[in-house]
Amino acid sequence: MTASLTLGPVLFNWPVDRWLDFYARIADEAPVDTVIVGEIVCFKRAPFFAEAMGDVIERLGAAGKTVWLASPILVGSERERAAMRDLVEADAGLVEANDMGALALLAGRPHAVGPTINVYNEATLGWMAERGAVAVSLPAELPAATVAVLARAGRELGIETEVQVWGRAPLAISARCYHARAHGLHKDGCQFVCGKDPDGMPVTTMDGQPFLTVNGTQTMSHGCLCLAAELPALVAMGVSRFRLSPQAMDMVRVAEAFRAVLDGRRDGAEVAAELGGLIDAPLVNGFYHDTAGARRVA
């Protein structure tokens, strides 16, 4: 199985023009194989992108990318539920489920399982394969030993496994909007303050130590997850898909760098050093090395 690169959905609330420019450049220049699109963090943001979504999908498809559609992470309200059902029923492309409700609706037809669905062991992976999952993007907190077991089981089951190798790690989701709360607003009257922070709102400790990133209802790591140096080991385990999660930076350059490592043209550690200079956050890989996710293990 050849190693492929996936560009995950944009998780931040970017202005539509920026979002369109981003995907136009991805279509034209980024050596990624699959692009996953969809507003998965906040239902309130979705209408901004709905109109342009068709064009983006068409543009990416015309450029030879495989386009998948992502379902929302948290589906509680009736409106969220209706949107989830519409996405599945529209059948406009392979859907990546990010909630068990979407997984339920996708039973019996090929689908992908996103990183916010809990797949921690081979028994659950097998259950998902039986129901039609063709690819599973593993949760960020899984250590190497677990990834190895799941990648091996996945090969036996005919299900591709994916690991996030770049971008801030998604850590939590809530019904509450922390962007609104930090600005003294309610979620219903949020004024879309999350749009002020194209890379999320930095959260520091009371000592001023950078710690987390708030992205509306989602909480992410401050550190940027980077497994460039670990790529050869992941490939050897049988992981076949590698996810880059968009940050407000030159993602074409990130994709080129990771492609070069996968092709054996560049050294992973060297790529990590280069990319680390492009984002205002330390690189972290602690989850993979079975320690605190905020740490970097050399």
Added chain:
Amino acid sequence: MDNFELICPAGTPAALRAAVDAGADAVYLGFRDETNARNFPGLNFTRQDVADAVDYAHARRVEVYIAINTYPQAGNLGPWQKAVDDAARLKVDAVIMADPGLLAYAAKHHPDLRLHLSVQASAANVEAIRLYRDAFGVRRVVLPRVLTVPEIAKLNAEIDIETEVFVFGGLCPMAEGRCSLSSYATGLSPNKQGVCSPANHVRYEQRGGALASTLGGFTINVFGEGEQAGYPTLCKGRFVATGAGEGSGPAYLFEEPTSLNAMDLLPELKAAGVRALKIEGRQRGKAYIAAVVRAYREALETFAAGRPVPHIDLQAMVEGGTQTTGAYTRAWR
């Protein structure tokens, strides 16, 4: 009208007896290992403890549930499967689980074992709940603390299994079972090891007149002189949100140190079709459990008799001295 069932926590045999004696309809507990989401030192039950607990409870017509609600480790499913086997052998009344692979195991090997879906599965919509029912025969779902009461009512109108909701105790502001904050700071997570903000990664430091609490080296809170210091649970800490506007200093960004108390919502929860009410706190002592269970039993009996729900003072029992109705009312929206 059937009364609510009152589901109460126990981390020790003494707490179990306290809960039974104070009026629990069922007590939930865990084995002493990483198979349950309150895997704290000195807490939980050996197999013999569970056998004794079942004897004590069943003799008083109280049920016992076992939480096996962490996510089994890849390549090491044995301890979780054995926990399910032992729960069935020990004749507990229900097993509370979250992992689909483990639910499938239980459904296949112990078809008579009653399965409840743990809050750690975070099933927040009709489609997700029906999936667990259809695939594994789950009979009850413990709802995540992200839904409003009207949303719970709509949900109950469309599903045909029981719902259980948290009414008192610690409150996760994040969707349960979908949170890696503790793991990010310490390497230990609720899903994998059954711990959140674990005590062996906590330090307290005196800084002049102030007391700082840290978790995994990150400062979670700093308490001034005279301020009551609390445990540094990550999501209940004070942090600084950069760019949140003029004069935005350290604040409880996610949630204040507060406790859920939904006693005032009993009529709404009944109208919403909720079957069982759950009290959080397997890590709590027997005196706490006795007091909270007794208060809720009194409230339920009064409510069932058609009288107004009394205001029972539980202020001494709540974290940080404050109470909230969490997501149930529209305060989060």
